[in-house]
Amino acid sequence: MNKKEGLFGYIFISPWIIGLLVFTIGPIVFSFALIFSSWNLIGPLKFVGLENIWNILHSTFFWSALRNTAFFTLYVPISVILSLIVAVLMNRIPGSSIFRLIYFLPSVTPAVANAAVWIWLLQPSYGVVDNALKNWFNIEGPGWFSDPNLYIPTLMMISIWGSIGYNSILFTAGLKSIDKSIYEAAYLDGSNSISTFFRITVPLISPTIFFVTVTSVIWSFQVFDLAYMTNNGVTSYYNITLVQYIYQLGFQYFHIGEASALAWILTGIIFLITLFELQAEKKLVFYQ
């Protein structure tokens, strides 16, 4: 290691260092101070101690947002299972590249546009889904977005639809990396498709299953676009999500302190999930 090389090293990484200080570390330090302050962006900053955190923890909105977001996260295992099935089936069939394209479409289009078309599809009574239910099964369409018990499941359904293509591409890549000779050995030993799937495919791509689950759970805790679009900005206890609550506190009511406190609570939750999943990884994931 010589001096000149060291200097050039810092020069090459300097864009990131500057960005880190200005756009990440600086804001994080400031944000930490904001947790204990009352501020509306314009007036003076006032120290209020733990009041913001106290307010958040005593707000019904926070607990509904947490419950809704955690409930929403349950779409992840469903999507993971379906995506894995799709990837395995696609591996066997002709014309899979065109199907892969079709399944991937909702993952590449903007979530806002996806939300817009689903709101239109699921319109009460004159939407095409409710019409089909009425005509074909004589079922009265439910209030997909207006029924408090159905709102989150509807978002889950849309998210499953939007994530299968992306996740199954990750699984396809995982499947490709499995040594074909393992399958041949299993076939010669008389293993059928189902047991081959559970005894060979699943353990061998468990690292990919793990990766997809972790990243999806983290993303799902940060759900915003879909929630914002589907409740039209009119939030109630039943339909608010955590990031939407941060947005509302910070950018609609300008309760900067409370919004910062909530942002930190969310960050803490995400860190805890990551830690928990890293622990689970040791027990559940099989590395070749």
Add this chain to the structure above:
Amino acid sequence: MKKSKLITLIAFVIILIGAIPMILPFVWMVSTSFKSLSDTMVFPPDFFPKTIRWENYTELFSLVPIKDWFLNSIFLSVMNSIGVIVSSSLVAFGFVALNFKLKDFLFTLLLVTMMIPFEAVMIPQYILFNFFGWINTLYPLWVPSFFGAAYMIFFVRQFFKTISTSYIDAAKVDGANYWQIFYKIFIPLSYPVLVTVGLLTFINTWNYFLGPLIYLNTPSKMTIVSGLSFLSGQALGYWNYIMAGSTLAILPVIVLFLIAQKWIISGIELQGGIK
């Protein structure tokens, strides 16, 4: 053998049936975008419009500043792609090819910052850009990309690491400086990865909603995605207009994806492979 053909057939049928709900919403989106308002409220709904109504699109251009939205989205997507490609390749090169004292510490720091969710810095960043006088401008949405995106730096670094150090040594013997090693050896060897990084950044920027929603207030400053959200609030019930706007918002990314799907898919596959 017969049994395995049957399984393939069943697999094909399942995938075929599954493909219907995947594509139908988009067919319905485009179909609605060509209907007259009264056609959108017919019982039972017509699958295809009675007459193709192109006016929905031309009227949309006079109703909302959709041309500006398009230009803003293109500008931001291009700038972010350039910014991320330039900054991540420079930084990744520093981490891979050069040795310096704090390298290991700084690289660990990079990995840690990858775990920080955007929400944690969203509010203080807003305050910072407000201080710069950048609210209701496009700056907050592209300038940071020139200072490196942790995830993409990591991504490029994984590829740079596969480039043999013997290239670097040979270049040094030939009297090349670090800058030349960077742009004459590393960049040409890794341009597929850089194209992938650019494409993924382009699509992510195009689809990005929360940032434009926070920073851009006046309609003419919006992006196609934040504008679409604005439009769906303004044109309540006019599903033909909203679907025309949605079609315009998805069209560029779909076209880009069709042209460059190999690059994009291989990029996503690589992301899954990074552990």
